Structures are given as structure tokens and as C-alpha cells.
Amino acid sequence: MAGERFDAIVIGAGPGGYPAGIRLGQLKVKTCVVEREYMGGVCLNVGCIPSKAVIHAAKTFEKIGHADELGIGVASKPTIDMKKLQAWKGGVVSKLTGGVKTLLKGNGSEVVMGRAKLAPSTGSGPGPDGHRVIVESASGTQTLVAKNVIIATGSRPIEIPGFKIDQKRIIDSTGALALDEVPARMIVIGGGYIGLELGMVYAKFGSKVTVVEALPSILASMDKECVAVVARKLRKMGVEVMTDAKAKSWEDKGDRAVLTVELKDGKTATIDADKILLSIGRRPNSEDLGLAEAGVAVDKRGYITVDDQLRTNVPGIYAIGDVVGGMMLAHKATKEGEVVAEVIAGHKAAFDVRTIPAVVFTDPEIASTGLTDEEAKAKGHEIKVGKFPFAALGRALSVNDTEGFAKVVADAKTEEILGVHIVGNGAADLISECALAIEMGAVVQDLNLTIHPHPTLSEAVREAAAASIGEAVHIINR
Numbered sequence: 001m002a003g004e005r006f007d008a009i010v011i012g013a014g015p016g017g018y019p020a021g022i023r024l025g026q027l028k029v030k031t032c033v034v035e036r037e038y039m040g041g042v043c044l045n046v047g048c049i050p051s052k053a054v055i056h057a058a059k060t061f062e063k064i065g066h067a068d069e070l071g072i073g074v075a076s077k078p079t080i081d082m083k084k085l086q087a088w089k090g091g092v093v094s095k096l097t098g099g100v101k102t103l104l105k106g107n108g109s110e111v112v113m114g115r116a117k118l119a120p121s122t123g124s125g126p127g128p129d130g131h132r133v134i135v136e137s138a139s140g141t142q143t144l145v146a147k148n149v150i151i152a153t154g155s156r157p158i159e160i161p162g163f164k165i166d167q168k169r170i171i172d173s174t175g176a177l178a179l180d181e182v183p184a185r186m187i188v189i190g191g192g193y194i195g196l197e198l199g200m201v202y203a204k205f206g207s208k209v210t211v212v213e214a215l216p217s218i219l220a221s222m223d224k225e226c227v228a229v230v231a232r233k234l235r236k237m238g239v240e241v242m243t244d245a246k247a248k249s250w251e252d253k254g255d256r257a258v259l260t261v262e263l264k265d266g267k268t269a270t271i272d273a274d275k276i277l278l279s280i281g282r283r284p285n286s287e288d289l290g291l292a293e294a295g296v297a298v299d300k301r302g303y304i305t306v307d308d309q310l311r312t313n314v315p316g317i318y319a320i321g322d323v324v325g326g327m328m329l330a331h332k333a334t335k336e337g338e339v340v341a342e343v344i345a346g347h348k349a350a351f352d353v354r355t356i357p358a359v360v361f362t363d364p365e366i367a368s369t370g371l372t373d374e375e376a377k378a379k380g381h382e383i384k385v386g387k388f389p390f391a392a393l394g395r396a397l398s399v400n401d402t403e404g405f406a407k408v409v410a411d412a413k414t415e416e417i418l419g420v421h422i423v424g425n426g427a428a429d430l431i432s433e434c435a436l437a438i439e440m441g442a443v444v445q446d447l448n449l450t451i452h453p454h455p456t457l458s459e460a461v462r463e464a465a466a467a468s469i470g471e472a473v474h475i476i477n478r
Contacts, residue, residue: 006032008344009133009146010109011116011289014041015048016321016333017152018100023341025107032110032144034135039111040097041154043330046174049096051197053089054177055361058204062363070400080205082180089177113137118149118290121314131294131316148316148344151296151304152337153289155282155322162249163189163278169257170250170276173198183207183274187259189247191218193360195279196230200363203237210240210271212247212261219360224374225387226366226423229404233363245269250276284323301325308350310340318344327356357435359428364404367431370419370438373409382412386444386468390424392475393463394455401425406460408434408444408468415443415469426457433461444468 008024010017013035021033038045057080064078104111114137130147157172159165167175176198184207188199191213203209211218211234218241219227234241244264251258259271286302297305297313303325310318318340321333335351342349357369376383389405390396404424410417420434437447447465452458466472 003142004032004144005129006030006110006144006146008032008148008150008341009034009116009131009144010150010152011133012036012041012152012154012321013039013100013104013111014152014154014321014333015043015330016154016337017041017150018104018337019334020150020152020320020337020341021104021109022107023338024344025104025109027341027345027347028108029341029345031108032112032146033104034112034114034116034133034144036113036115038097039100040093042156044097044100045093046177048330050089050093050177051173051194052361053092054085054201055197055363057085057088058201059363062204080182082182086178086180112142112144114142115288117288118294118296118317119143120290120293121295134290148318150310150337150340150344151289151291151312151317151319151323152321152333153285153323154333155284155328157278158281158283159278160189160247160280163247163276165278169252170278172278176202176275176277179275185256185273186210186275186277187212187257187271187273188277188279189259190279190281191215191220191241191243192279192281193219193362195277196234197361198277198279199239200234200237203234203239204363208238210273211242212245212259212271213241213243214246216243218243219366222358222360222366222368223372223407223421223423225407226368226404226421229364229423230360230362230366233403282322282328284325286323299325308352309343310336310351311343327358329356329358332356353439354441355435355438357431359431361428364401364424365427366421366423367427368419368421369431369435370417371409372419372421376409376411376418381418383418384410384412384415384444384468386410386464386466386472388460388463388467388472388475390457390460393457393460395457395459396425398455399425406430406464408447408461408464410444410465410468415445417442417444417447417465420461420464422460424457424460430458430461433458 007030010021010033024031114135116135119132131149133144182205186207188195188211199209246262248260284302304319320336322328355369360366386408391402396402407421409419444465452462470477
């Protein structure tokens, strides 16, 4: 394929890149997708999908342990075979990633496996034939040419000095998802969503888990009342959470790792562990792409700068997903990929959204879209807040999962819905209705007057909306 010309080249086949390639193919734009490692990117291979598989296994494991509450007899305590779990998880991943290449090819896009970088620019824009992309692979080096290039290279875990990820003692999320034994003791450095999701998994499997968070609270960006429910569950599970605590150094003692933590009062403490999971955030994969040589602007943190059509400062070069910053979520990247494909195809399109829902797959789940009550007040809104507890929800009671609530934040004058925050079983699947409501500029009565089926978890959303205006039926209005 040396020297072959395309209308578009997509660098990266993750949840932003491969949808861009599919949509470009649908729009009859001659496209090549270049992927250096694995189709589907981090999300499908070592992120979103495998983590949800092990989270499901852990929740099932926990439920079996409490089956006697429902009158179900279990002969002995459940056990976990991590090798079998890894095999099942691998099967889930294979089914999804195997379909990515098929979808790309089925829609007319070429796929090349290799490491891509932009060739140096000869001026302020592409050459007469377009942008040149150099691809290095096991079979050699080739140069592809395209009028348009989409950079969709994603992100990777952040390391901190002295904590080199070796996937032995110091592991990241990829390493945590690949363990074939349950560690007796695990330290999670970072109380964000990835650390808590995986920390809770291993706590359910029997690990003694300690979470070390430098900030005053875990899940600092989420609704505080929702976070409090998860914090209670962590305590109930025996997970120790240390806030205002900084991981300073660690030593390998042969049979264990010993972490030194600096506490809020300046004193230090040591914690023993078999594994230390480092989960303090992610950084963009913007190095070694030839960005500087091609003249593409990045900010001081390495994120590529784009406008609402995902265009960089260099004509014909676009960027999407984690590498452009913002909410580092797969569904944001997918939407950006679809938008940029339509822009390249000449359609009127832009990344113009009012809200992007976020989900934390802890137990219970937290799902959020729009403004928290604190954010709404900071923006000058006088607000009304309605809450409905899952404990009063027939469906939640009947499936023996009553932790949590739905919460609606609305403008007190216009009753426009500003935000919805849900903590509880099924929160991830309930939040889409709420995001749609905000996108459409719905008011509280739009949710309240919409008939929700009974008995379902979705009734909590309707009742929370009603509660915000004093019209809830199944709780006392306050």
C-alpha cells in the first residue's frame, strides 16, 4: 500500500477512531484506519468492557454469598477461580474486538496495523497531494497520503515518581484486570472511578483493600450525596479509605510491598500490600506522532487543541477522544468520531452538546448528567431539588437491592432540568433518559407527566422530578 492515497486516514482504532472510520466508509469517503496495538483500543481490550465483565462477576459472587436472604440454599461458600474468570472475560473482549475490523471493512475502510506518525510539514498546510503519514510495522515502513488525518490515539495511565508500573508489584488498571490470583492485600492509590471500581471488585473477592486518596474526598467531581452512599458501602465491605493522604514512596520487602503515606497532619504511616494499583488519572498519547514537526498545536499538558468541529490549527488535521482532553470517556470519543467524519464528508456538523453523562461502575453505581446542586448555585441558579429513595421503589425492593436514590436538580423559576444524579442498582441505564431531557431543554413536568412503566427502576426518575415540585406520590413531599 506504499504511497496509496486516501481521502482520510484515522490514526487509532479505539472508541473514537473506529466509529470515525465506519462513518467515513458509510459516507463513501475513501479511508484507512491505522492501529498500532489492538482493534477497539483500550476501552474494548483492557478498559471499559473487561472491567465491566469482572465487576459483574464480583457482584454475582457477592449475591451468591447472600442468597440465603432470599431463601436460596447454597451448600458452601462461593469460590472464585481467577483463571476461569480471565478466560470468560477474554471471550467477551474477543467477540467485540473481532467485530471492529469486520465493521470497518464491511463499510469500505482499509485497516493497517502499525505505528503511525505525521511527516514533517512543508509549510502551513498539507502538500499538493495531502498530508503524509508514515507507518512502521513488522513488514516495514510505508507512506500513506490523505487529504484529511484524524488523530485518535487515546490516553494512558499517569505514573508518579518512584512508582514505576511493572505489572508485578505496581500495577495499573490493565494489570489489575489480568490478575490470575486474588491478592490478599491491595492498595489503591487514587480514589477516582477506576481505582474504586477495581478496588471494590477485589474486596468482594476477598482482598483487604486500602484506598489512598490525596484529595479530601473520593470521587471528588461527583454529586456528594451520591458519593456518600458508595462510601458507606465501602465501609460495610471493610475497605479502608484514607483521604488527604499522599503516597510518598514504597519498598519491596520480598514477600510484600510497603507503602509510605503522608497524612494530613504531616505524619507518615506505612501499609503492607501484595499489589499496589496506581490509578491517579490518565495522560494523552500525543508524543511520537510528529505533531510539532507537522505544526499541530498542543497545550502545556500535551492535549491537542481543537475547535467544535474537531479541527486542529493545521488544515486537514483533526483530533478526537482522550487526546483532546475534556471528559475522557469512550462515548464522548465516539460522538466526536461521528461528528468529524461528517465534517470531512462536507456535512453540517459540530460537537455541540449540552451534557455528557458519566457513570461510575462502583457498587452501587453512580450516574450523573448536567449540573450538581453546587454547580447550579455557582452559576447563579436558584434551585429546586427532588430526591426519591430506591428503598421506596417496588422494583428495587423486589430484587433486594435498595441502596441509593435518584435526584433531580431544577431551576426554581423556570423548572428547567439542570442535572440528574442517580446512585443505585441500574443507575448507568437510567441516566440516558435524563441526558435526553437536558438536551431537549425539558422542564420537571416533562418527566413528571411522562408515564413510566411499573414496576421498574425508572420510576425513581419520575418520582424525583415530581418531588422537586412537591408532587411525588410514593414519598412524603417536603
